[in-house]
Amino acid sequence: MIGNGPVCAEQTYGRGLAGLVVGDTAISEVDGIRGRLLYRGYPVEQLVGRTSFEEVAYLVLFGEMPDASRLADWTAELVRWRHPPEAALDALQRVPARAHPLAQYRTMMTVAACHIPEPENTELDAQWRRPARILSWTAGLAAYAIRHLQGLAPVAPRDDLGYAANFLYQTLGEPPSEEALEAFEASLVVQAEHGLHAAAFAALIVISTGADLGSAVLAGMGALSGARHGGANQLCFEMLARLEGPEHARVWALEALARGHRFPGFGHRVYKCPDPRVRSLEPYAEALLASRGQKKLWHTYLALREEVEGALGAKGIYANVDSITGLLYHPIGLPVSAFPIPFCLAIQTGWMAHCLEYLPDGRVIEPGAVYIDPE
Amino acid sequence: MSKLQTLSGAFDWRAEAIDWPVTTDVGPGLAGVVAAETRVMWLDPSSGELAYRGVPIDALASxxxxxxxxxxxxxxxxxxxxxxxxxxxxxxxxxxxxxxxxxxxxxxxxxxxxxxxxxxxxxxxxxxxxxxxxxxxxxxxxxxxxxxxxxxxxxxxxxxxxxxxxxxxxxxxxxxxxxxxxxxxxxxxxxxxxxxxxxxxxxxxxxxxxxxxxxxxxxxxxxxxxxxxxxxxxxxxxxxGPKTGGASESVLDQLLPLDNPGAAEAWVRKAIDSGETIAGFGHRAYHMPDPRVVILRKEVAAMARSRGRSELFEIARTVESAVTRELAPKGVFINVNFYGALLFHLLGAKPPxxxxxxxxxxxxxxxxxxxxxxDNIRLYRPLSRYVGVGDRTP
The missing domain is CATH 1.10.580.10 (Citrate Synthase, domain 1)
Incomplete structure (x- = not known):
């Protein structure tokens, strides 16, 4: 697995380690030429609508789809950790409200991490306790933070609801409608893992030092919080929301293209073709927006996508998953500044899977730097 | 395009500029990979030279x-x-x-x-x-x-x-x-x-x-x-992480319970025989003793003497020689954390x-x-190679 690659091989790569193969993985296949994404061999579009986030998280983390009894145990473990440490919730009272929501969430996570027991038990039962604790604690913290942001009182978790439904319940204060839940669950499923993107790579470096899983996830979150990474769905939605309709979108897009403008939510380091996650989520966005009387927003998105892909598709620039998730989260009722959160919740599954895969005997990740003489 | 034999013993990491993309050796843990260009510091694994902005570390330490x-x-x-x-x-x-x-x-x-x-x-x-x-x-x-x-x-x-x-x-x-x-x-x-x-x-x-x-x-x-x-x-x-800065804590956890040089010698033998990791030894960057060690060893000796803790220094010295004797032939040398941790301890710090x-x-x-x-960064996004199961359906 990763870390156990050939002892030494020659490779060619660009800035940002573009093209460098860090190692082998059995977790997912991200095929940027044919536009395919597979988790442990399952194409993601076949998982959407058929499997819950719990099942997909189990698959990504442990390699196989859970049978009924394993799923019950895993679900029970996830439910068990739905109450994050009180101190982490209290931390929010000690940070200014004007701080970035992701920085507030980060502070809660760092305080929660102080309550993870150490030294960590590495026996098998702990192997799944650690990811379960992180997945559930973070969802609880995120829901709390989003409500805090809106000046709303926290909502206690409901053990009878699944991961996605409970998160929406704790965030919105009422159980989600069936279609909102399906759309949200689909967004978690397609974003649960995505190879060695920057955040997963950051998590992997941290785990390679022998640090704990919580520390690795924090580093991943850091990468995700950046504007070039997880924040893009918020930026893309704000761009769409500023456009008055499909016609305006076309005019603005052409003008922006002529200026060489870069569009958040478009283009991907790996996919040089349509992003399979976008195709999987579009039907949900269209249905959800139609049912909320927001068809215009849907057509604005389509118009923008057509213009941008028409002009830049030949260069391999297509809409990526960040272009579409905002169109799900907005009608569901999440505030715009919370848009990056569901991505964080889902994708940390993949980071933890990569960390667990790397752990057995992975070496510390420490590349070199070339020293450029100032003269 | 630059082609660099980065893992060969005598490779010089200095350059005028990198012509991207670059071809290099790649070892486990990304050893040999050029992940950045820097003017901040200079580290030469083959000669053991370390300098910040061109100023040698010895000058800064004096x-x-x-x-x-x-x-x-x-x-x-x-x-x-x-x-x-x-x-x-x-x-x-x-x-x-x-x-x-x-x-x-x-x-x-x-x-x-x-x-x-x-x-x-x-x-x-x-x-x-x-x-x-x-x-x-x-x-x-x-x-x-x-x-x-x-x-x-x-x-x-x-x-x-x-x-x-x-x-x-x-x-x-x-x-x-x-x-x-x-x-x-x-x-x-x-x-x-x-x-x-x-x-x-x-x-x-x-x-x-x-x-x-x-x-x-x-x-x-x-x-x-x-x-x-x-x-x-x-x-x-x-x-x-215990494989980076956390090693300083492990050094103290290992050294402080040793009562005298004799016990230290015995502990090292036992640790090496049982394959235990000895904190404060081994470094990717150097194929020779870390240049910072010499400076720190001297400082620890002086501080220990003036604080009436010379025995602690003797114990450390014994561990260092015993481990070096056993592991240096395998290319494992003492690193900065060994005497660094001891000096933090002499200044009053508990191991954690x-x-x-x-x-x-x-x-x-x-x-x-x-x-x-x-100033000149591109998103770090390397790749992994998929070696898992083939397509299957739910």
Whole structure:
């Protein structure tokens, strides 16, 4: 697995380690030429609508789809950790409200991490306790933070609801409608893992030092919080929301293209073709927006996508998953500044899977730097 | 395109420029990979040379001044070159030590037995919330924040030392140096001149060491344009790992229970026979003893003698010779954490505080390397090769 690659091989790569193969993985296949994404061999579009986030998280983390009894145990473990440490919730009272929501969430996570027991038990039962604790604690913290942001009182978790439904319940204060839940669950499923993107790579470096899983996830979150990474769905939605309709979108897009403008939510380091996650989520966005009387927003998105892909598709620039998730989260009722959160919740599954895969005997990740003489 | 034999023993990591893309050797843990170009520091694994901005480490260590070294790393200007800039820098880092009361409260609300690096991470995160607002544009110059981070982390570490030792909160005395402030917090008394010198020396030596795991983590996070406090939170997450800065804690855990050189000798033999990891030995970057070790060994010897702890130094010396005898032929040499940890201990630090104290020094190099990289950075996004099962359907 990763870390156990050939002892030494020659490779060619660009800035940002573009093209460098860090190692082998059995977790997912991200095929940027044919536009395919597979988790442990399952194409993601076949998982959407058929499997819950719990099942997909189990698959990504442990390699196989859970049978009924394993799923019950895993679900029970996830439910068990739905109450994050009180101190982490209290931390929010000690940070200014004007701080970035992701920085507030980060502070809660760092305080929660102080309550993870150490030294960590590495026996098998702990192997799944650690990811379960992180997945559930973070969802609880995120829901709390989003409500805090809106000046709303926290909502206690409901053990009878699944991961996605409970998160929406704790965030919105009422159980989600069936279609909102399906759309949200689909967004978690397609974003649960995505190879060695920057955040997963950051998590992997941290785990390679022998640090704990919580520390690795924090580093991943850091990468995700950046504007070039997880924040893009918020930026893309704000761009769409500023456009008055499909016609305006076309005019603005052409003008922006002529200026060489870069569009958040478009283009991907790996996919040089349509992003399979976008195709999987579009039907949900269209249905959800139609049912909320927001068809215009849907057509604005389509118009923008057509213009941008028409002009830049030949260069391999297509809409990526960040272009579409905002169109799900907005009608569901999440505030715009919370848009990056569901991505964080889902994708940390993949980071933890990569960390667990790397752990057995992975070496510390420490590349070199070339020293450029100032003269 | 440049082609570089980076893993061959005599490879010189100096270059005029890199012509991307580059072809290099790639070993486990990305050994041999060129992940960045830097003007900040120079590290030659084959000759054991280490220099910050062209100034050899020996010169910086001869009259150690951490603030001046931080200024050198971050701005590239030495004290003679820019005395006004340095004075201004000192003023800025020292005055940024005043922490918001909410941050101090947060630190003190945590169980004092919590690992200090975890508390530090929470404190830095909370500070970031006070320092930056949602409307801040993070694309522009961030240097002022990095200067502040160096002072803020020193101040937080002082608070954490006091909290750990059961002492109440106290801000550092206004105008004292960073090392004086942390030592006063650690021991709850005015520090001796040789202690100040020793802590400055430690921080100078720990300030930067190429793209070690904490710095590289920070750089990857920065490449996504995260806020600078998130870069530090991520870097600190890696710093505590037992294979990096956390090793300093393990060194003390292993050395302090040994009563005399005889016991030390026996312990080493047993540890090597049973395949146990001996903390403070082994380093990716060097195929020879770490150049910082010589400097630190001398300092530890002097400090131990003056504090009536010469036996501790003798024990360490015995472990060093025994391990070197066994492992040097296999290319495993002593690293900075061995005597570094001992010196932190002689200054009054309990083992869990060692990684946290390293962090203060490391902030300078991290700030310098990360802000330099931001000028010309591309998102770090390497690849993995899929070797799992073939297509299947649910």
């Amino acid at each position: 009259s150690p001044d951490f603030e001046a070294t931080a200024h050198l790393l971050i701005t590239g200007r030495g004290p003679e070159e820019d005395p006004g800039g340095l004075a201004n820098f000192r003023h800025q880092v020292r005055s940024s030590r005043l922490l918001p009361p909410d941050v101090v409260d947060l630190v003190r609300s945590l169980d004092p037995a919590t690992h200090p690096t975890r508390i530090l991470r929470a404190g830095v995160s909370a500070l970031g919330c006070h320092e930056l607002s949602v409307d801040d544009d993070l694309s522009g110059s961030r240097q002022w924040r990095e200067l502040r981070i160096v002072g803020q982390v020193a101040s937080l570490v002082g608070e954490i030392c006091r909290h750990r030792n059961g002492l109440g909160s106290r801000a550092p005395e206004e105008g004292c140096s960073l090392s004086e402030g942390v030592l006063a917090a650690l021991n709850d008394r005015r520090p001796e001149p040789d202690e100040i010198r020793a802590l400055d020396l430690l921080w100078v030596l720990y300030a930067a060491h190429g793209l070690d795991a904490p710095t590289f983590t920070s750089m990857v996070v920065a490449s996504c344009l995260a806020d600078p406090y998130y870069n530090i939170v991520a870097g600190l997450s890696a710093l505590r 505080l060692a990684p946290c104290l390293i962090a203060v020094g490391r902030m300078a190099g991290m700030a310098a390397l990360v802000s330099e990289a931001l």
